[in-house]
Amino acid sequence: MPVVTRSRLSAARGDGAGALPWGSASAAPALRHDAGAPREGVASKNHHHHHGLKEKLRALTQDYEQQKQKLAASQLRRSIRCLNAWEAINDENAEEEEDGGRVAKFRYDAFAQVPESAVLRENVAPPQARAPSNDGAVLARTTEPQAKENAVGRGANAMSCPIKKAVPALPVLPVPPARKLSLGGAVGGKLKAAGEVGAGTAEAAESRILVFVRLRPMSRKEKEAGSRSCVKIVNRKEVFLTESASENDYLRLKRGRDSHFCFDSVFPDSTTQAEVYSTSTADLVEGVLQGRNGTVFCYGATGAGKTYTMLGTMENPGVMVLAINDLFSKVTQKYHSIKLSYLEIYNETVRDLLSPGSPLNLREDKQGIVAAGLTQRSVYSTDEVMELLQKGNKNRTTEPTRVNETSSRSHAVLQVVVEYRSLDGVNVKRAGKLSLIDLAGSERALATDQRTQRSIEGANINRSLLALSSCINALVEGKKHIPYRNSKLTQLLKDSLGGACNTVMIANISPSNLSFGETQNTLHWADRAKEIKTKTQQTTVNEEVLDQPDSETMLVLELQKENRVLREQLAKQQQKLLTAEAQLLASKTSPQRSPAPSSHVSTPGSTQRKTRRSILAAGGGNYFSTLDSKRHAADNAQVRELQRKVSTLESEIEKMKKEHLLQLKRKDEFIRDLINRKDPNNNSEETATVDRRVVTRASVRKAQRDASAAVELKSPSRVFTSPAPTAKKRTFWDIGGNSPSVLAANGRKTRSHVATETPKKASSKLLQPGFARQTSTHQRFT
Numbered sequence: 001m002p003v004v005t006r007s008r009l010s011a012a013r014g015d016g017a018g019a020l021p022w023g024s025a026s027a028a029p030a031l032r033h034d035a036g037a038p039r040e041g042v043a044s045k046n047h048h049h050h051h052g053l054k055e056k057l058r059a060l061t062q063d064y065e066q067q068k069q070k071l072a073a074s075q076l077r078r079s080i081r082c083l084n085a086w087e088a089i090n091d092e093n094a095e096e097e098e099d100g101g102r103v104a105k106f107r108y109d110a111f112a113q114v115p116e117s118a119v120l121r122e123n124v125a126p127p128q129a130r131a132p133s134n135d136g137a138v139l140a141r142t143t144e145p146q147a148k149e150n151a152v153g154r155g156a157n158a159m160s161c162p163i164k165k166a167v168p169a170l171p172v173l174p175v176p177p178a179r180k181l182s183l184g185g186a187v188g189g190k191l192k193a194a195g196e197v198g199a200g201t202a203e204a205a206e207s208r209i210l211v212f213v214r215l216r217p218m219s220r221k222e223k224e225a226g227s228r229s230c231v232k233i234v235n236r237k238e239v240f241l242t243e244s245a246s247e248n249d250y251l252r253l254k255r256g257r258d259s260h261f262c263f264d265s266v267f268p269d270s271t272t273q274a275e276v277y278s279t280s281t282a283d284l285v286e287g288v289l290q291g292r293n294g295t296v297f298c299y300g301a302t303g304a305g306k307t308y309t310m311l312g313t314m315e316n317p318g319v320m321v322l323a324i325n326d327l328f329s330k331v332t333q334k335y336h337s338i339k340l341s342y343l344e345i346y347n348e349t350v351r352d353l354l355s356p357g358s359p360l361n362l363r364e365d366k367q368g369i370v371a372a373g374l375t376q377r378s379v380y381s382t383d384e385v386m387e388l389l390q391k392g393n394k395n396r397t398t399e400p401t402r403v404n405e406t407s408s409r410s411h412a413v414l415q416v417v418v419e420y421r422s423l424d425g426v427n428v429k430r431a432g433k434l435s436l437i438d439l440a441g442s443e444r445a446l447a448t449d450q451r452t453q454r455s456i457e458g459a460n461i462n463r464s465l466l467a468l469s470s471c472i473n474a475l476v477e478g479k480k481h482i483p484y485r486n487s488k489l490t491q492l493l494k495d496s497l498g499g500a501c502n503t504v505m506i507a508n509i510s511p512s513n514l515s516f517g518e519t520q521n522t523l524h525w526a527d528r529a530k531e532i533k534t535k536t537q538q539t540t541v542n543e544e545v546l547d548q549p550d551s552e553t554m555l556v557l558e559l560q561k562e563n564r565v566l567r568e569q570l571a572k573q574q575q576k577l578l579t580a581e582a583q584l585l586a587s588k589t590s591p592q593r594s595p596a597p598s599s600h601v602s603t604p605g606s607t608q609r610k611t612r613r614s615i616l617a618a619g620g621g622n623y624f625s626t627l628d629s630k631r632h633a634a635d636n637a638q639v640r641e642l643q644r645k646v647s648t649l650e651s652e653i654e655k656m657k658k659e660h661l662l663q664l665k666r667k668d669e670f671i672r673d674l675i676n677r678k679d680p681n682n683n684s685e686e687t688a689t690v691d692r693r694v695v696t697r698a699s700v701r702k703a704q705r706d707a708s709a710a711v712e713l714k715s716p717s718r719v720f721t722s723p724a725p726t727a728k729k730r731t732f733w734d735i736g737g738n739s740p741s742v743l744a745a746n747g748r749k750t751r752s753h754v755a756t757e758t759p760k761k762a763s764s765k766l767l768q769p770g771f772a773r774q775t776s777t778h779q780r781f782t
């Protein structure tokens, strides 16, 4: 068996011992195998050679150790870089919402810098580098390069360098708080971020009141009084309220009474009415069409711009007008019916603004809180609604106060019920109610007026607003009992605050530092209100699936609807005719008096008026003048048509009277014949009595009276009573002494009273052209 010695081995390789590779450990067994060789010379030579080898082996081992340490150090550096990259992604991701792709790319790029060697070697990453891997998250979406790297990693001893595990942590990075608002998914599917308002995703499913703030421009009066702005809006979401000398003095913002609030949106003084509408209310209108209830209410101090926001002017119509316009542009007459009511709460009494009369009671039924006996008018066009709004606003109680020349002294509620009924396929009935509320201004007694009537109004306004704040508090604190019954206003708002309703609050504020207290108060309550959660509207659509009616029932329903519409139109025309006739008569009997300025039937006791502006009766923009002239032309035609009908009816009545008399005469003759036949000799008194009874003028007159009474009952033109004024009631001013201004019979001054008064001062853009228009309407009939 050939013996292999080291020398032979060396010789065979043709190199020295130094040429032995350090890794040729396989040679060692051969060495050991040779160790027992008997020859001494060879042994000594071998020993020497062995020693040299040992030295070389040690050097090589040292070298190996150094390489190993170097490698470990570089591995550590790479791991740290890896960790930094992960943190960078975190930061980037927090800033980035819209471009998810960029994040993913950056994420990949960061990790792509880690060379493969880093993942093939032993796991020498420091604990902090491994930390992200510990959460054990599962990769949701593995990009191709990552998958490749992971595969390599698994092949290489299942190392824990955080390629696979660090990446999965990224999908659960903190998302900037977004809140699904009350209109969110339910209406239009919009998600609106509320910034730092309240909570994040946990609350997302909740439906809460949306709160917007609108800042009005500084008024002339405020400028003249030398006031400066104390409101600063940042990011269209935050309001800084400061009393400090300079509005840019941010260092002092947090001191004293200065405060900071955050809302769903804050409208600066340059915001247009259309912007306010589209941001705050447009979604609600959509919801109403889908059978959900919606409420918008304006809250704020007196003169802060609530009525401007809700009603607006001719040139800049407000939320009410824009919502109605929007609604009509979206409904289909065939399937939808729209009804409208308009009421005010004045001194804790509910009044119908469309047909003023005695106060109404509130009661609760399955539709929610309703005012019993409130007029609900079916409307078919925006023009009709505008007319009704004008009419209602004239009846609304307003008074000049020191703060606002047309201060609303009552809370006004316009309710529009949209009913959808589909008869094709599934028979579905759906109803949504939109409530648009212009609250009276919260106020300090001194800020408004000390006069008695104003103080009473102010106290009542404040009482109902206090009740509103108590309800807000109770709702926010999650109390079981909510004191809705403390005021008429809160009773009426019950559904909007605590029911299934999409609710929007617009808080109006003035920029002036003179109103600092009021503004702070308004913002405080607005801030509180945004915590109120209403029942979610996702499932609470007011929808009924009805039994499918047979074709006959459907026909009857259609006909009934048609009849209803025709009857309403007829009633309207007849009312107009009567008014025109009454005015014609009035102008004929007293030619020296100018005709009444209103096209509507005068309300009892509203004889004395002074001209003042009315928001909707004012402005005189082109839109309304064109509208008026068109309407007047149509009115004229209708009046002529009705006059023709009246004269036809009158001739028919005459004809009927004649026929009736003829019949009576024949009957009498017939009776007389009978009597004569029965007793031909009896020419006695009885017959004479019968004759007398029959032929006397009195009996004929009675018969005529009866006949005309019967006709009168049937004649549709008599169904409507003449608008003759009733007796003047005792008024507040009758009791209280001299009236400082002209009042209605019930002691209130309404916009219509105001509108007929001569303006003391042409104070604003809302000035009066509506009246010029109405006067001309009446002159037509003179």
Ligand SMILES: Nc1ncnc2c1ncn2[C@@H]1O[C@H](COP(=O)(O)OP(=O)(O)OP(=O)(O)O)[C@@H](O)[C@H]1O
Pocket: 215, 216, 217, 219, 269, 300, 301, 302, 303, 304, 305, 306, 307, 308, 309, 404, 406, 407, 408, 409, 439, 440, 441, 442, 508, 764
């Ligand atoms: N955004 C605005 N742009 C222009 N003018 C405004 C704006 N807001 C309010 N105004 C004006 O400020 C005045 C007071 O506004 P408005 O009558 O709407 O106040 P209010 O809050 O309804 O007061 P009150 O509670 O006393 O009825 C009006 O002359 C109105 O035209």
